[in-house]
Amino acid sequence: MRPEILFPLFSPVTSLKGVGPRVAPLLERLAGPLVRDVLWLQPHSVVRRTPSVISAALDGEVMTFEVVVESLQISRSAARPTRIRVFDQTGFMSLVFFGAYGSQLEQRHPVNARRVVSGKVELSQYGLQMVHPDYMVAPEKAGDIPQVEPIYPATEGLPPRRVRGFVVEAQSRAPELPEWQDPAWLAREQFPAWREALERLHAPQNEADLSPLSRHRRRLAYDELLAHQLAMAQRKAARRREPAARIVMGDLGDRIRAGLPFRFTAAQDRALHEIRSDLIAGERMSRLVQGDVGSGKTVVAMCAMADVARAGAQNALMAPTEILARQHFETISGPLAAHGIGVILLTGRDRGAARAEKLRGLATGAIKVAVGTHALFQDDVVFQNLQMAVIDEQHRFGVAERQRLQAKGESVHVIAMSATPIPRTLELTMYGDLDVSRIEEKPPGRTPVATRAAPMNRLDEVVARLKDAAAGGAQAFWICPLVSESELSDLAAAEMRVIALREVIGAGVGLVHGKMPAAEKDAVMADFADGKLSVLVATTVVEVGVNVPNATIMVIEQAERFGLAQLHQLRGRVGRGVRESACVLLYDPPLSETAQQRLDILRRTDDGFLIAERDLELRGGGDALGLRQSGLPDYVFVDVFAHRDLIAVAGDDARLIIARDPDLTSQRGLALRTLQELFDWKAGAGLRDAG
Structure with missing residues (x-):
């Protein structure tokens, strides 16, 4: 309550x-x-109203004058303004009002009336004027005009x-609310009390008071972070109290790994060890495996699924699109089937007897691994003993969808996989209630993608080289830019690019975009994967995660419009085979300093975690990294860049509080309950998580 x-x-x-x-x-x-x-x-923003005289008026400044009304030029039409000519001992100016307010103005401000006016001064062809003064009051009410005024949205x-x-x-x-913060922490940071912080927020005296670095903003941001971190710490503690099946390890996962044509990196070994430690602990696992495109997350999950299958239980691997699900199926089905583990692919396309046979295999337990899309959590899909769910790009699924899959078993262990590297400073804000494994190394033998930037006026040269490469059997992605807020505008730009490329390269140029039916989109991407198309043009709304080892060229048009993390994600679609690959960043000059830095960073490194950190630095707060859709909370006071030092402190504080007072029954605990209610961050709320 x-x-x-x-x-x-x-x-x-x-x-x-x-x-x-x-x-x-x-x-x-x-x-x-x-x-x-x-x-x-x-x-x-904040406005300072400077008392002055008309002769000292400055164009564009907000100023306050005590004046006398000399005359009124009344307009009875909304199309023409009413002008009131006023003066003081130093000069004249006009007050301009648009709208049919002439009669009211004449009654309120008659000739010879003394008034105090305040607003922005403009120097126009009519001389000094003030359009719609912010204030126009009798001298005895001059105290109603604030000298410093906060401006709200x-x-x-x-x-x-x-x-x-x-x-x-x-x-x-x-x-007045009970203090929920530790007194020593408040004193160290010189934070004001909660109510005082609010008062300072709404009574700024200068621009510094508006800064997220001001003490009152940091206090309010820390309150919000602590409320959120507490909720996640409670969720994590509750999950760890929930018993789950212990997966007794055999050697099957290791035998499968030994049979792979490559060695695991140290980061993959570490991630698999962390997953196995969770599986034998007897508590429900909820772990995020975070790694760059191509870092080998899927094969780590495959070895864990083999362990679960060896213990006689079942696994589900769910991907957001059919093409990604098919890609995962092709990666894991061979190695698992070679060791006697039954694997099926279940998508919306499955019908009739074929679908019934797959469902029968899951219901009897003969099938140990089901790979699929949303089709996996439909009502008629029944598992005999589902004990682990692997969710790829988990932010693409809603909380209810993830829960429907987990509801197919009891206390199901969960692995979420994300190919979007998150800055370490943001990990707690997004995944504070999960355990996190980071795969920071790339498998050996992957050739770095040569990245170059070129101005748009070299477009014809790029197209000519692309034609030669396509004639030699190469394949390329061509990403069209975000033109406007309208997806239709983006689509029109992509369609024009397809027409232009087909004139030069020929018919082997395909197009995928967000408005296409899923089946049609999958068919085009499958044609590209099968080598039937040389160039795939795509808008940014499309997930182009299909694995095409033969695709060696990525062209990103007007790259300056993209965020750094997004550019890196797109670049990761090439360089997956043994052939040398290239990424061309076409830009419209002149570049802003930030855009120049983005392109320079991308040319210098392919480390997704480093790129994510630099992207956060370049973007600052706001929608950092474009990650809002990936689960970055909708904070009110927190600026994730300016307040990044507070995130880790709030996480540590929350864990210590829950360790000492798990039910929040102490005096501080009761105050913290009020804090959580204030911000609506409660353990029972639908937090955006993987499990």
């Missing part, structure tokens, strides 16, 4: 004065449905000053 002390903050925004049926939807869209959400709104129909009024009222409802 939410503590009563928080009830005022969890009231609907309609409880705020002035928020009626018209305003409520606007405020909800801007902030959220609760008073707390309005309290969380943060000013994005706005939306059409809800200007910043109106928003500020709602924030001020929401702030008045913020209660």
